[in-house]
Amino acid sequence: MQGTRFLSKGGTLRLPLLPCLMVMFNKVYLVGVGLMNGSLAKDLKRCRLARVIVGVGRNSRRLGQARALGLIDAYQLLANADVSNADLIVLGVPVRQVSTVLALLKPSLRAPAIITDIGSTKRSVIQAAAEIFGELPPRLVPGHPIAGREASGFEHAQEHLFKDHKVILTPVEVTQAAAINSVKAMWHAVGAQVAEMSAARHDAILSATSHLPHLAAYTLVNCLGARPDAQDIFTYAAGGLTDFTRVASSDAAMWVDICLANKDQILASMAEFNHCLHNLRAAIERHDEDAIHSLFTHAKRTRDINLLKE
Amino acid sequence: MQGTRFLSKGGTLRLPLLPCLMVMFNKVYLVGVGLMNGSLAKDLKRCRLARVIVGVGRNSRRLGQARALGLIDAYQLLANADVSNADLIVLGVPVRQVSTVLALLKPSLRAPAIITDIGSTKRSVIQAAAEIFGELPPRLVPGHPIAGREASGFEHAQEHLFKDHKVILTPVEVTQAAAINSVKAMWHAVGAQVAEMSAARHDAILSATSHLPHLAAYTLVNCLGARPDAQDIFTYAAGGLTDFTRVASSDAAMWVDICLANKDQILASMAEFNHCLHNLRAAIERHDEDAIHSLFTHAKRTRDINLLKE
Numbered sequence: 316m317q318g319t320r321f322l323s324k325g326g327t328l329r330l331p332l333l334p335c336l337m338v339m340f341n342k343v344y345l346v347g348v349g350l351m352n353g354s355l356a357k358d359l360k361r362c363r364l365a366r367v368i369v370g371v372g373r374n375s376r377r378l379g380q381a382r383a384l385g386l387i388d389a390y391q392l393l394a395n396a397d398v399s400n401a402d403l404i405v406l407g408v409p410v411r412q413v414s415t416v417l418a419l420l421k422p423s424l425r426a427p428a429i430i431t432d433i434g435s436t437k438r439s440v441i442q443a444a445a446e447i448f449g450e451l452p453p454r455l456v457p458g459h460p461i462a463g464r465e466a467s468g469f470e471h472a473q474e475h476l477f478k479d480h481k482v483i484l485t486p487v488e489v490t491q492a493a494a495i496n497s498v499k500a501m502w503h504a505v506g507a508q509v510a511e512m513s514a515a516r517h518d519a520i521l522s523a524t525s526h527l528p529h530l531a532a533y534t535l536v537n538c539l540g541a542r543p544d545a546q547d548i549f550t551y552a553a554g555g556l557t558d559f560t561r562v563a564s565s566d567a568a569m570w571v572d573i574c575l576a577n578k579d580q581i582l583a584s585m586a587e588f589n590h591c592l593h594n595l596r597a598a599i600e601r602h603d604e605d606a607i608h609s610l611f612t613h614a615k616r617t618r619d620i621n622l623l624k625e
Numbered sequence: 626m627q628g629t630r631f632l633s634k635g636g637t638l639r640l641p642l643l644p645c646l647m648v649m650f651n652k653v654y655l656v657g658v659g660l661m662n663g664s665l666a667k668d669l670k671r672c673r674l675a676r677v678i679v680g681v682g683r684n685s686r687r688l689g690q691a692r693a694l695g696l697i698d699a700y701q702l703l704a705n706a707d708v709s710n711a712d713l714i715v716l717g718v719p720v721r722q723v724s725t726v727l728a729l730l731k732p733s734l735r736a737p738a739i740i741t742d743i744g745s746t747k748r749s750v751i752q753a754a755a756e757i758f759g760e761l762p763p764r765l766v767p768g769h770p771i772a773g774r775e776a777s778g779f780e781h782a783q784e785h786l787f788k789d790h791k792v793i794l795t796p797v798e799v800t801q802a803a804a805i806n807s808v809k810a811m812w813h814a815v816g817a818q819v820a821e822m823s824a825a826r827h828d829a830i831l832s833a834t835s836h837l838p839h840l841a842a843y844t845l846v847n848c849l850g851a852r853p854d855a856q857d858i859f860t861y862a863a864g865g866l867t868d869f870t871r872v873a874s875s876d877a878a879m880w881v882d883i884c885l886a887n888k889d890q891i892l893a894s895m896a897e898f899n900h901c902l903h904n905l906r907a908a909i910e911r912h913d914e915d916a917i918h919s920l921f922t923h924a925k926r927t928r929d930i931n932l933l934k935e
Contacts, residue, residue: 461863481861516857523849524862528869530905531841533924538901539833540927547826549931551791552834553771555872556932559838562865563928567921574909574917585906589899591848595840596895599884607884611877614843617850618873621859622866 339364339501340402346371346393346416348381351433351463352407353472356386358505361474365403371396381469397423403497406432406440409572414443421447429494431456435521435569437485437514439576454494457485457514460507461525465564478506485514522580527588529570530581532563649674649811650712656681656703656726658691661743661773662717663782666696668815671784675713681706691779707733713807716742716750719882724753731757739804741766745831745879747795747824749886764804767795767824769831770817775874788816795824832890837898839880840891842873 343365345352352370359365370387372378378390391397398404398420408416413432424430430452432440440457462480464471482502486495499509539548539556574581598606653675655662662680669675680697682688688700701707708714708730718726723742734740740762742750750767772790774781792812796805809819849858849866884891908916 461861463863483861510861516854520854520857520861523852523854524858524866528845528865531845531902532865532869533921534901534905535838535841535898536924536928536932537920538898540923540931541901542833542897544826544830544833547830548834551771551793551820551830552932553773555838555842556834558868558871559842560928560932561868563924564933565925567918567925570921571914571918575912575914578909578912582906582909585902585909587852588845588848589902589906591844591851592841592895592899592902595844596892596899599888599892599895602885602888604881604885608877608881610847611843611880613850614846614873615875615877618846618870621850622846622862622870623874 337363338366339497339504340366342367342369342400342402344369344371344396344398344401344404345387346396346404346406346420347408347412348372348378348387348390348469349407350467350469350471351460351476352405353381353386353469354474354476355405355407355433355505356381356469357472357474358477359501360385362504364501364504369401371398377469384469386469386472393419396420398428399423399425401425401428403501404428404430406430406434408434409569410434410436410439410576411572413440414447417444417447426454429454429456429497431458431484431498433458433460434576435459435525435573436576437483437517441485441487441514451487451489453489453491456490456494456498458498458502459483459485459517459521460502461521462507465562467566467569475506477502480507482507482509483517484509484511485517486511487514518577518580519583522577522584523587526573526577526581527584529562529565530574530585531588532560533570536560536563647673648676649807649814650676652677652679652710652712654679654681654706654708654711654714655697655717656706656714656730657717657722658682658688658697658700658779659717660777660779660781661770661786662715663691663696663779664784664786665715665717665743665815666691666779667782667784668787669811670695672814674811674814679711681708687779694779696779696782703729706730708738709733709735711735711738713811714738714740716740716744718744719879720744720746720749720886721882723750724757727754727757736764739764739766739807741768741794741808743768743770744886745769745835745883746886747793747827751795751797751824761797761799763799763801766800766804766808768808768812769793769795769827770812771831771835772817775872777876777879785816787812790817792817792819793827794819794821795827796821797824828887828890829893832887832894833897836883836887836891837894839872839875840884840895841898842870843880846870846873 348370356368368387370378370381370390371393373393381387382390434440437457444455445451460477460482462477502509658680666678678697680688680691680700681703683703691697692700744750747767754765755761770787770792772787812819
């Protein structure tokens with residue numbers, strides 16, 4: 316009975332989505348096995364998208380644990396990694412380490428391997444690749460799955476982490492369409508929605524939607540923690556504060572990297588935020604009820620239209 | 626078998642908590658029947674703490690709906706309210722309306738009635754009462770349950786809203802101990818934890834834990850919404866942004882009132898936040914990796930210790 320549904324009104328044959336269907340890659344190398352690459356590993360296995368998953372990292376003890384958990388099938392230390400038979404390499408390291416990692420992989424890298432990454436800044440990845448390879452590898456597909464949790468480490472990896480989340484790919488002119496399509500197919504297969512845009516546009520958007528809220532959350536926690544009544548502050552914290560500062564439990568080193576790798580856009584977004592905050596402060600100072608009301612009403616309407624999940 | 630558990634090791638008789646046990650008030654008047662007073666009404670009924678609940682407000686259609694839903698047993702219009710036989714009056718109106726409301730209730734108010742409120746600022750309530758009554762009524766117990774949702778209106782009222790939440794009472798010197806105890810017993814009965822402190826301390830703490838995050842959230846939404854790429858911004862919003870701005874869906878008029886009623890403390894908290902944000906911006910500008918790392922590490926540690934819920 317379900318079968319008849321595939322034929323839509325117009326008579327076109329509509330096939331059901333089969334997200335987990337076939338081996339896409341023989342050998343996938345995950346460089347950096349943390350929360351994100353660990354979750355990707357789970358989905359690659361669940362969907363049988365890869366025959367063998369090799370973890371690459373700096374800490375053999377941690378890599379051994381990841382293998383014991385079944386996330387990866389084998390592992391290599393980054394310092395003497397051999398990726399010569401890789402079909403796909405996914406870089407899951409803090410963005411400012413991409414350059415070092417590419418330099419270490421370069422000697423064993425062969426032309427057919429597709430390289431992608433999951434970093435939160437994209438111009439920096441392209442720049443790092445250009446520096447290491449002299450020119451941009453045509454099979455490098457910079458990417459950023461907009462998913463994650465404030466927890467870190469493969470212990471927190473989870474299946475379906477990317478389901479219904481956006482993945483932004485930022486290919487450049489020389490990037491091969493076939494490489495883009497492979498990376499796109501992988502993300503589709505694990506349930507994500509894929510968009511393409513320039514690295515510059517990605518970095519501008521993310522500086523506002525992700526980087527700025529993280530910095531504001533870290534800042535608010537420090538600001539409250541420095542008050543003489545800090546203990547009271549946290550004792551009487553409402554749900555709003557807990558939600559607002561959730562991302563301040565994110566990995567510090569990763570966020571230092573993002574700050575420095577997307578410095579210009581982050582400073583621009585911080586300046587805009589500061590300007591808006593100043594306007595509100597000025598309205599409160601002059602007791603300007605209408606101005607405050609208009610700011611809050613506008614914000615509420617904007618959020619209710621664009622971000623309200625019910 | 627359960628019964629034997631009441632006798633603890635030391636031999637002391639430990640009675641189980643019986644939160645819902647008896648009629649505490651004959652007639653309770655809820656002035657303003659919104660999310661908070663509506664939720665309180667549900668719990669008062671569920672726990673049989675009040676024989677009759679009377680809703681008082683400005684809109685007879687809305688009050689009729691609340692009665693039809695069974696939240697209240699009867700209603701009166703505020704303009705000609707008669708609270709002469711009230712045991713308890715709970716003010717659930719925006720904080721800057723407390724003065725007007727008290728002036729309207731004053732003619733019919735009798736000495737035995739206990740008055741409390743649920744407003745987010747406490748000095749303003751005390752000041753309003755002093756203005757209207759000439760001196761502070763000994764049975765006025767200013768209060769603030771730190772609970773709520775960004776939704777408003779009695780349609781969103783829910784049972785157990787106050788369970789395990791803090792309620793801060795800010796009695797003054799003339800406040801009768803018996804009145805404090807009655808209000809405290811009511812909040813305990815609906816599952817809340819009650820603390821007492823001065824109104825000034827309350828207003829300072831809440832300006833930081835609640836008011837500042839609300840203002841930052843409203844501001845961030847406006848700031849993002851004003852960008853030329855606003856549509857992209859919201860399309861690619863991550864969970865962090867949704868959480869961060871959740872409170873920006875709160876009622877605008879209520880928050881205008883809070884801003885103006887707690888103006889001095891809010892301006893002080895905004896100035897502190899601005900200072901902290903400036904420090905981070907300066908560290909990013911001068912590419913000071915160590916300073917940024919130290920700020921983020923400190924914030925993460927502070928949040929993980931004080932606000933992490935697992």
